[in-house]
Amino acid sequence: METLRLIWAWVQNNSSGLSILLSLAGFAFLWLQTRKARTAAEAARMATERALRAISDSDTISDLATIKSGMKGVQVALHGGRYETALLQSQSLRETLDQLRSRRGFGTDERGSRIQSMVTFFGKLQDALERRLAEPEFQVSVRPANRKLSDYTSEVSVWMEEMRFLRGGSSND
Amino acid sequence: MIEDEIRAILKSLLEKSKAKQIEWSSFGETPYDDDYVVSFPKSSVNVFRSHGVIGATIMNSVGTVVGSISSDENESDAEMLKELFESAREQVFRIDETLEDLKRALASKQVIARPSAAPITEDDIPF
Numbered sequence: 061m062e063t064l065r066l067i068w069a070w071v072q073n074n075s076s077g078l079s080i081l082l083s084l085a086g087f088a089f090l091w092l093q094t095r096k097a098r099t100a101a102e103a104a105r106m107a108t109e110r111a112l113r114a115i116s117d118s119d120t121i122s123d124l125a126t127i128k129s130g131m132k133g134v135q136v137a138l139h140g141g142r143y144e145t146a147l148l149q150s151q152s153l154r155e156t157l158d159q160l161r162s163r164r165g166f167g168t169d170e171r172g173s174r175i176q177s178m179v180t181f182f183g184k185l186q187d188a189l190e191r192r193l194a195e196p197e198f199q200v201s202v203r204p205a206n207r208k209l210s211d212y213t214s215e216v217s218v219w220m221e222e223m224r225f226l227r228g229g230s231s232n233d
Numbered sequence: 234m235i236e237d238e239i240r241a242i243l244k245s246l247l248e249k250s251k252a253k254q255i256e257w258s259s260f261g262e263t264p265y266d267d268d269y270v271v272s273f274p275k276s277s278v279n280v281f282r283s284h285g286v287i288g289a290t291i292m293n294s295v296g297t298v299v300g301s302i303s304s305d306e307n308e309s310d311a312e313m314l315k316e317l318f319e320s321a322r323e324q325v326f327r328i329d330e331t332l333e334d335l336k337r338a339l340a341s342k343q344v345i346a347r348p349s350a351a352p353i354t355e356d357d358i359p360f
Binding site for chain 1: 260275276279292294296
């Protein structure tokens with residue numbers, strides 16, 4: 061009993077100091093919990109961003125595959141003398157290529173200029189094809205056009221590889 | 234007026250082209266006799282010659298022509314367009330470089346193209 065009485069007396073004498081200590085301990089505990097929660101929220105936010113980026117990159121890879129296949133389609137159509145098909149595919153390719161500009165990894169001036177070169181080529185090819193359809197005697201030189209298309213197809217393949225393996229998981233750009 | 238802006242752009246382009254600060258390319262498949270293009274991130278400029286007339290067009294990011302001028306429409310543009318066309322053509326085909334190389338080689342006192350001691354036969358070709 062005596063011991064308890066002594067402890068109680070000590071507590072009464074030092075109550076303000078203890079309050080401060082308890083408050084500090086409580087604050088430290090709360091701060092730790094908040095930090096943990098913030099770290100978890102930050103991790104969740106980063107995971108969401110990574111997931112969104114992965115989805116966006118998948119879309120870009122899919123569009124690049126469409127472009128590549130479209131370019132090959134134009135080559136086949138030109139080779140077979142199906143100028144109307146080549147004309148329609150060229151128009152579609154111009155639009156899809158233009159959409160690439162807003163994608164991750166395609167915002168640089170260098171990439172923009174390469175896309176513009178392809179878009180311009182398809183614009184010029186359309187001019188030639190439209191003239192061929194209007195004037196059957198006008199000859200479309202298939203070989204140089206297909207050679208250029210092969211160059212562009214190879215370039216798009218490189219972009220696809222870059223998106224798949226080099227940029228995958230990167231947080232740059 | 235858009236034509237005045239196009240003229241100003243083409244003049245700047247001509248200066249850059251003469252200084253070899255831009256890269257012209259040729260698509261090889263166009264309805265025109267000679268056709269050269271320079272591409273920028275969201276636009277391109279096309280200069281071409283068809284039946285003696287030189288024209289220049291400016292294209293937007295989807296390859297649609299947004300403006301053009303030609304040598305037969307305005308006499309004052311003819312000289313500038315001719316210079317731009319020649320500059321683009323020279324750069325694409327490396328005409329000056331090729332002629333310089335030939336002149337340098339021919340001015341040299343060294344033997345340039347020694348005839349082969351033995352003529353190449355079909356057996357020398359491995360395919």
